[in-house]
Each structure stands twice: as structure tokens, then as C-alpha cells.
Amino acid sequence: MEFGVFAQLFVPRYERDVDPMAEHKRIMRNVEVGIAADRTGIKYVWCPEHHFLDEYSHMPGPEVYLSFIAAQTERVHVGSAIFNITPKVNHPARVAETVALLDHVTKGRFEFGTGRGSSTTEVYGFDIDDLDETTAMWDEAVREIPKMWKPGPYSYEGRYFRMPEREVFPKPYGAAHPPMWVAAGSPGTFSKAGSMGLGAFCFTHGTPSKIEPLIKSYKDAVADATPVGDYVNDNIMVVTNMLCMEDREKAFETAVNMGMNYYTSLQMHWLDNIPKPDGFPQWPELVPEPTIDQLKKAVEIGMVVVGDPDDCAKAVQRWVDIGADQLCFSPTTNNLPAEVVIESMELFGKEVIPQFDKDPVHRSTRMREKAGYTLG
Incomplete structure (x- = not known):
């Protein structure tokens, strides 16, 4: 089991209403946490691409954030989770160029996560009329981008984009392109991702027991x-x-007051292509924050990783048991100060990570090596 952090750039209105610098402070908090990952044993820093989603995520350019983190770290892999590769949002050739350049400046530490957008607010904002049609757009682009990295001219006449004959530069760093991933929110996407040889981001709510069939698929x-x-x-x-x-008691008391469910409420409000559980509150109604007893039960079944190092290790083991390869934490989608988040990461890195992640090499690098490719 490997570990990552997710730089979502949550900027809650309750902070912006009282502090005109709240957005900047949130950006820099994500930077602090991303850099801290490198020294705490966490192997990945992920960053999404989102547009127009007030409060939930102010991160329109993951390549900016990720390159800034990569420049200040040595070991951690930085990854897009996701780049939106639908042609009306980002032309596939521009994506291919950006990914290859990131691969070079990070010397093989970039992970190429892809997706199609998660909300009508985003998709319609780029003059796409049908959210469902973005699946076909993604299908077309994800198969064409790797072809652009090959030596020689590339051209294409497709349904959603066309390109006259051009050679796309730069080529990726080393003998193969960065590891490729896709966001998975619905059951069919998991098996589709696997059949295409892509890593999968599990962006869905539930306990390990509920996610287990998706991982098996x-x-x-x-x-x-x-x-x-x-x-x-x-x-x-x-x-x-x-x-x-x-x-451990301080951990539970802190967690129930850090506003984690406010962010969950925003997620379900904006990302309207993700299935909602029955009876889920409709925005602006909020998901209630858990009680300490409810949170302890959630930890026991592995739904969240909270408590002392022993509690956290037991919760992580639940995900190991169902076959997850990486557990990623979202440490800035709450109201905790950066110093509290980083202290938590340091303790987790010292006491918990060594129990599970015993290979200094990233799993995605192992996948590249297994296929006979080397870096540099």
C-alpha cells in the first residue's frame, strides 16, 4: 500500500467572507502540504482540474501547482487527478505537449491522470451541450494522445477534434510516457479502466466493503x-x-470539529454526475458533522483514517485487505491549520507508513519497469 495527498484547493465562503486573502492563504496551504509530503514518506501529490466550482475547488491549472511542488521536492511523484482531456476544454495535442514537458522537468515523477469533467457547471461552461457526450470525447482523446508521443508526424480526423499533420514535441522523458490514470466514479468505469490498462482513481463514497466489488471489477x-x-x-x-x-481522544475531538462533511456537501452539490446515496441532503442543506461515537465507528470499518497510529493502521489495513494499491488523503478540505495537518502527516509517516509501504520505488514506476522501460 502506498500513500498520497490530494490538493483540492477548497476555499470555503465562511473564510472568504471575513478575510480577503483567504483564497491566497488556501493556495499556499496546499503548497505547504504538498512539500511536506516529500519528507514524510508520502509518495504522491495529486491535483485535480476544476472550473467554476465555488468553494469546492479553485484549481483550474493543476500543471502550475504540480510543477511548483516538483521544483521544491526530490522524491514525491506529482500527478494530475485529473487533466480534463475533452477537446473543447483542452485540445489533446496541448495535453500531450504539457504532459511530456512535465515528465521532463520532473525527471519521470509525473503521473498522467485523465478525466472528462464531473459536473454540468464545468462541462456546459465550455460549450458542451451534453454531459453524457463527454464519455465519447474522452474515449477518443485518451487513445490519440499516446500516439502523439511517438516519433514522426501525427495527424487525425475524428469526431471531436482534428489535427493536420504535425510532429508533437517534446517527446516524453525516457523510453516510455508517464503512467496513465482515469477517474472512476461509476461501477462501469472501473472495469473499463482496467481493460484499457489505466490506473483508476476511486472517486466514490463508501466503506471498504462497499468499494470492494468495484476494486475486484x-x-x-x-x-x-x-x-x-x-x-x-x-x-x-x-x-x-x-x-x-x-x-487518540484529541484526534477524534479535533476531527469532528474540522468540518469534513461541509466539503462532502459541496462535493455532492457540484459533481452531479456522481451517484448520490439515497436520502442524501440537497444543497444548501448540509450533511451533519459526525459525533465522536459515529466517527469511531467509521474508523472501525475503515471509512476514515482517524485516531492514534494504531487506529490509523487498523483503518488502512481494511483497504489493504480489499486490494487497494494507494490510499490518498485530502488534508486541506477542512478547517485545520497547516501546522496541524503537517504534524499529522509526520506522525503518520513515522509510525504508520513503514508498516505498509516497504518498497522505496513507486508502484507506477514498477509498472513501467515491468514492461521493460527505463527512465532517463
């Missing part, structure tokens, strides 16, 4: 994949919350 499909790129990236990542403290 992915693993069954990836075992017999026909990759759209140069190699199979057998990798599935899930996202949850984490708070690790020496004093």
Missing part, C-alpha cells in the same frame, strides 16, 4: 488488459480523510 479487467498506452498501469487509488495524533 477493476482487478479482474486489468489482468487481461489491452493498454491504450505503452504499458499497463495496474493501480487503484482511493481517497479518504486522515488525522493522526498521539492522543
